[in-house]
Structures are given as C-alpha cells and as structure tokens.
Amino acid sequence: MGAPSPRSPRPEGAAAPAFLLWPPAVGAAPGYRALSHPQGGTRRAGVMTDVHRRFLQLLMTHGVLEEWDVRRLQKHCYRVHDRTGAVEELEDFINNINSVLESLYIEIKKGATEDDGRPVYALVNLATTSVSKMASDFAENELDLFRKALELIIDSDTGFASSTNILNLVDQLKGKKMRKKEAEQVLQKFVQNKWLIEKEGEFTLHSRAILEMEQYIRETYPDAVKICNICHSLLIQGQSCETCGIRMHLPCVAKYFQPSLEPRCPHCNDYWPHEIPEVFDPEKEREAGPSKVSKRSLRSRQH
C-alpha cells in the first residue's frame, strides 16, 4: 500500500487505534485538543475483537435481522472465535460495538416491525444520507421509482401505496425510460431486498427502510411525515384517534393500553375506537399480525 502505515504497531484486535485518541496531525497547532470532537478522547470507545468483527460483517451481509436471528448470530461468532468466552448480554455487546462505530457515523440500530412489534436490528447511517445504501444495487431510474413509492407511502393515510398509483408515475422517472412491466419487476426486487413490503397489491416500507431512512425521511418530508405519539419515532402504519388525529404504532398501542380496561386517547381522552393488538411475545401463540384489522379501521376513517 502506498499510503503511510498505521502509527504504531499494536497487538491484533486489542487496543483502539492511535488516531481514535489523538487529534489529527494536519494543521494542528501545538497543544490543541478538540474537546467537542467525537474522537477527542473524552469518551472511551469499546474494544473490538474478531467476535465483534465477524458479527458486523454478517449483519452487514443480511441488511436487517430479527432479534432471534441476531442472538444466533452472536453465538455463532463466539463459537468461531472465542469458544471458551462467556457470551456477553446482547444489549451490552451491541452497545460496545456502537461505541466504536460512533466515529464512523454508523450504528447498529434496534427497531420493531410496525405490524406486530417483532424486534429487528440493522446497521444504519447516523449522518443524513439519502437512499445511499440502495445506490449500489439499483440504477438511477430504479432509485427514482423507489423515491416515488416512498413519497406516496408517506403521503397516504394508511401507510400503503397501491401498485397502480406507483406504476402511473413511471413516466416521470429520472434516468433511462422504464416501462410499467419493468417497474413491476423492480418493485418485486425492492420486496426481495427488504426495502418494501407488499400486501394485497399495496406497498409499504419494510422495517429495514424505516430504520435506515428515518432521518432522511424526517428531513426531506417534514410536513407529510407522521410521528407516533408514544415513541416519537417515524410512523408509517399505525392507528389514529378519530377525534384529535394523533397516531400510534400498533406495538405502541399494544404496550400503552395493555393494562387498561377502557382504552382512551392519551391526547384528547376520547374513547379509542380500534381493536387493541397484543404485545409481541415470542412464547405465546396468537394470530400472525393484526395488520388486517387495523388497516380496515384506518380505511374507514378516510371518509
């Protein structure tokens, strides 16, 4: 490699590299320390070992994983690189990695599926970027199709955009001209790559897209974007109060109303008119996803 080699030799995978603690040498006045600097040594970053590295590589490969998959992944990484070591508690394990990732402006973010609250994890950008992670897999006109679908989804009341409405925008796409037939296949590609979910001919955002693009969406569509009244995160699918209009994610509704016998809107105290979904519990047997019920309730609000 032609570039200068790392500053000091260090044991494999042990201490943090030198530059995470020193300020950069270029242009530095003597005695200068960057205190508000994310790398400024005011925060001790965690230590990376091959266990963490393999975990990161595999998480990156999959894009998004459900929690039970993540636990299996973690155990697998320990088995490969550190058979005798105790498997760290998942939350601490991830926090440790995130403290190192901070200087790269990325983090392992935990979210939940909007329809039934299954916990999911993805590696996301902290700095605002657009659909950049998709940019390597899709052409310009395909990315624009995604953006159009995204806009329709955000503007909609139910969080779903119909296939017809998306395909009607095919003429407005940037880049190479795309036929509707082609666009249908591109939409399927989005589903397979876990950017969109399809239900009965309508499309909404996959939890992966929500995790990765929340910041971008909030900054790009500040007027149209919907926020959950309970967790204050981006909301695509959810239930809404028919009186005052506040919205909540289905899993947030489940958790909030769990103890109460008579559910009332947290904002205007009016009776909450929708079916309360159950809190996600991997041990319990129940119908897979209450999404159909709530979609009907939301639709009836539209007119």
Add this chain to the structure above:
Amino acid sequence: MLQKPESEALPILQAEGEKDGGRDGETQALTASQKEVPSPLLQETPKEDLGARREEGAAESALTPKGVRTLAAKALARRRAYRRLDRTVAELVQFLLVKDKKKSPITRSEMVKYVIGDLKDLFPEIIARAAEHLRYVFGFELKQFGRKHHTYILINKLKPLEEEEEEEEEDLGGDGPRLGLLIMILGLIYMKGNSARETQVWEMLRRLGVRPSKYHFLFGYPKRLVMEDFVQQRYLNYRQVPHTNPPECEFSWGPRSNLEISKMKVLGFVAKLHKKEPQHWPVQYREALADEADRARAKARAEASMRARARARASASERAGIGPW
C-alpha cells in the same frame, strides 16, 4: 471497469449529500499553502486561510479582545475542518464497504469523484485512516494493486471457517431453515400432482411440529411465512379452487421455484426423506426426467445465443479498435 448502473446510481449519493446540508459549515482545505475557493456549503464561518493566518495570529497575541475572538474563531474553524475530515473518512469507509459487496475493485478516481471531492490533496491521509477503520472495526484489509497502484480491493482478514461453521453461517438470517420448510412444501405439492390443498399443507407441517400461528424459533410465524412471504416472493402460488363449497384453496409451485430448483432435485429430497430411490415413484420420476430434458434443451439454446452474441460483440469491438482496459 466501471459498469454503467453504478456510475448512474452514485451521483445521487453525491448530489443529495450536497443538497441536504447535513454537514455543518465547512472551512477550506487544510493545507497551509493553499487559498481555496470556499465550498458551496460554507456558512457563516470566517473565510480565512488557516495557514497564512496562523503566523498573523501568533504575532497578534491572544490577550486583546480582538485577539481572543480571532483565536476562538480559528479554533472553531479548525474543529469544523476536523469534523469534515472525519465525515469524509467515514463516508469513504462506507463507500468502500458498499462497493466491495459488489466484488468490483475501486479506483482512486472513483473515490475522489464520489466521496473525497475537494479534499483530494489529503487523499493519502484520508485513505490511511479509512484503511485503519476497515481493519480495526470490520476486519478487512485494504489492498492496492494494478499497474499504478490506484486500484483497491478489500480482503477479509478474519480466519476462514471450518466446514461446519460455514454451514452454520449459511443457516443464519433464517434463510436455511425457511428454505428447508419451503422444500418440504414443494415436495408435497409435487408428489400430489403439482398442487396441494391448503389443508394438506398445514396437516403435513403440524406433523413436523409447526403450527400456523405459533411463533417458531426458526420460522417466525409459519402462517405469515407460507401465506405471505413465500407467495410474495413467488416461490408459491396460492389460489382458490373453483367449484368448491366450502371454498378451498390450493398451493402450486411459483415461478421462482421453477427457476431456483427442479422437480428432480425435489424428488430426490423426498426420496431421501423416505429412505427410498426416486424411481420408487414411477409417475413422478418420469415427469422429473421430462423436466430435466426440457431444462437441458433450454440451457443449450441460451448458451448458443450467448456465444453468438459474444462473437458479434468481439468482432464489433475489434473493428472499433477498443481493447481491454
């Protein structure tokens, strides 16, 4: 050689990055000797040339109110410059990871064009830090190759896996077990004459200990997996059987299953399950043989047309004088 789709896609990354103003006000490049034109993202930071000013500032001495303000402004500008440098290093790391996923080598000019921009004189510093992050955080080594050493690839430095570990890793992300379940269903459908009633499918799964609405540690919610995921991904077709009362539904192979697996393979799987030979089911065996013959013919046709196209391309480029890059 850059493939078209990538170069179309990445300008979006760059263009949006400039539009969104996510970076705070930048100063000019950090090299002491240069007087750079301020970048379009510059906000209310003092438009100073750090290098030239450093001598002035020292002479001015910090203790007058004006001196204090100047030093504070310079410190602020420096912090912003470092932040910008950090951001650029972070973006380069992400850029390299994303490009590496496609297994295509990355050139220095690509990096400058899409990530580094007007900091290109700091390229050696930036790439050194990016390389260190890639090594320490992800376990990748950034290697240079090519005649002028301006092309890079990532090499995985983590120890290679044993065979059982590799199988284990393939299972992760749920695809392995889920596809196993899919093959069981495809097998049932095939053995029942290319379609199976929904009730039959759930009956078989129940015998395997899989209940439609009980969260399964390998499959999640099986009902969702089978009725929604597999159908959406075109592995299974699901339709109502006409003239049935009460209405019944049936499954058949979806187009994607036909692409990704064959009747012979599925028959082989079913045969192994029952500890018998595929020939034990003569009807299905004959059908699978016919399917294999069809596939072989289709493959031969596709290869012949590919070869013809390649020949045409080769002679065209020969005429135009285009050689390999």
